[in-house]
Amino acid sequence: MGGVIAPVPRQISGRAPQGTPLYVHVPFCAAKCHYCDFFSVAAEGEDLEGAIDALLAEAAARAGPLPPTVFVGGGTPSLLDETQLTRLFEGLQSLIDFRSSALEVTVECNPESLDRRKAEHLLALGATRLSVGVQALDDGVLERFGRVHSAADALRGVEAARASGARVSTDLIYAYPGQTTDKWASDLSTLLDFELSHLSAYNLTYEEGTRFHRWLGEGKLAQLPDELELELFWMARRAATERGLDAYEVSNYASSGYECAHNIGYWRNGPYVGIGPGAVSHVGGVRAGNPRSIPPWRSGVDKGGVALAWSEGLGALEKLGETWWLGLRLAQGITPAEARAASGFEPDPARGPQADPALAIATRLVESGHLELRGERYRLTESGLPVADAVAAEFLRLTPGNLPA
Numbered sequence: 001m002g003g004v005i006a007p008v009p010r011q012i013s014g015r016a017p018q019g020t021p022l023y024v025h026v027p028f029c030a031a032k033c034h035y036c037d038f039f040s041v042a043a044e045g046e047d048l049e050g051a052i053d054a055l056l057a058e059a060a061a062r063a064g065p066l067p068p069t070v071f072v073g074g075g076t077p078s079l080l081d082e083t084q085l086t087r088l089f090e091g092l093q094s095l096i097d098f099r100s101s102a103l104e105v106t107v108e109c110n111p112e113s114l115d116r117r118k119a120e121h122l123l124a125l126g127a128t129r130l131s132v133g134v135q136a137l138d139d140g141v142l143e144r145f146g147r148v149h150s151a152a153d154a155l156r157g158v159e160a161a162r163a164s165g166a167r168v169s170t171d172l173i174y175a176y177p178g179q180t181t182d183k184w185a186s187d188l189s190t191l192l193d194f195e196l197s198h199l200s201a202y203n204l205t206y207e208e209g210t211r212f213h214r215w216l217g218e219g220k221l222a223q224l225p226d227e228l229e230l231e232l233f234w235m236a237r238r239a240a241t242e243r244g245l246d247a248y249e250v251s252n253y254a255s256s257g258y259e260c261a262h263n264i265g266y267w268r269n270g271p272y273v274g275i276g277p278g279a280v281s282h283v284g285g286v287r288a289g290n291p292r293s294i295p296p297w298r299s300g301v302d303k304g305g306v307a308l309a310w311s312e313g314l315g316a317l318e319k320l321g322e323t324w325w326l327g328l329r330l331a332q333g334i335t336p337a338e339a340r341a342a343s344g345f346e347p348d349p350a351r352g353p354q355a356d357p358a359l360a361i362a363t364r365l366v367e368s369g370h371l372e373l374r375g376e377r378y379r380l381t382e383s384g385l386p387v388a389d390a391v392a393a394e395f396l397r398l399t400p401g402n403l404p405a
């Protein structure tokens with residue numbers, strides 16, 4: 001994706017309202033992982049200083065003051081050195097005073113660029129939560145993933161984050177080719193022994209454009225059988241809940257009160273501003289994305305602080321479907337009233353019981369056993385959970401031309 005769109009939608013062109021969550025995308029990594037679909041490039045030879053300047057210029061143009069949450073992701077933000085991190089965080093502080101408002105400031109870190117000193121530095125700058133990318137605890141698997149750290153490095157990184165006093169989350173990937181239940185049990189147990197307050201366990205996906213996708217097509221990788229993937233999914237759930245972490249979202253586990261507030265905002269289809277190349281924003285009912293390439297992003301920002309590659313204004317009906325799609329990922333599920341409030345959808349009373357079209361879909365999914373209704377809340381059932389994406393996608397079909405009968 002290259003060019004920058006014009007004209008920029010009015011909702012996105014100025015500063016977001018006060019209190020809008022902020023996402024900052026640092027697009028550099030030590031190397032590109034073979035499964036990764038996020039926008040990032042290997043840092044070597046890149047202009048990191050210039051990118052920090054551009055992030056701050058974009059924040060000045062678009063970030064709302066006093067955000068409730070900040071998420072600095074990527075890419076690998078921990079790859080920035082202390083001076084660069086200081087410049088980024090102090091710059092954001094002077095623009096939006098996040099230290100006065102944000103109860104949660106997450107920074108994504110990778111083991112090869114995180115030690116205790118950097119973790120403590122991040123906390124001194126205002127971070128409250130460090131999310132450490134572990135992915136696997138087997139050197140052979142890490143190498144196949146294209147990760148640049150070993151399993152021992154990963155454990156050192158987690159320990160450094162914990163020793164700093166930060167809230168710590170770790171990420172693991174499961175259902176990779178060749179994974180066994182024994183290996184998964186051992187990785188989960190080793191990581192959960194750290195008694196961390198948050199764990200994310202993501203099912204490996206083969207995204208188009210990644211090496212893993214190509215290797216799968218060439219027969220160099222073999223996907224695990226569905227039954228084994230399912231078994232690995234339930235193993236993570238059992239292991240995490242046995243250690244006191246609640247499954248608050250399909251792939252995320254936390255001790256009570258340690259859920260990721262920023263991500264919960266996404267799942268509730270709330271607003272946010274995203275800055276940096278490839279970052280997406282959702283402000284004033286418009287969703288828009290920056291170019292997934294550094295040169296057009298920087299030149300757009302240089303010309304006035306805004307660099308969008310695409311935007312879409314969703315109608316209330318599409319937003320209703322999207323809100324169900326996202327909200328069902330949360331363990332607490334969603335009520336029809338919450339979905340209507342978040343989407344701005346107002347049912348037409350003339351349609352009688354069909355006035356809220358999402359209800360017909362939800363009822364059908366209750367009948368098929370994928371959703372359950374408890375009080376007012378619809379939630380995924382045990383058979384719906386492992387196929388959450390497919391179940392929730394039923395709601396994405398809601399358009400004015402495609403209403404359930």
Ligand code: SF4
Binds near residue numbers: 028029032040076133
């Ligand atoms: S470190 Fe993370 S963002 Fe960077 S390439 Fe690997 S998976 Fe992607």
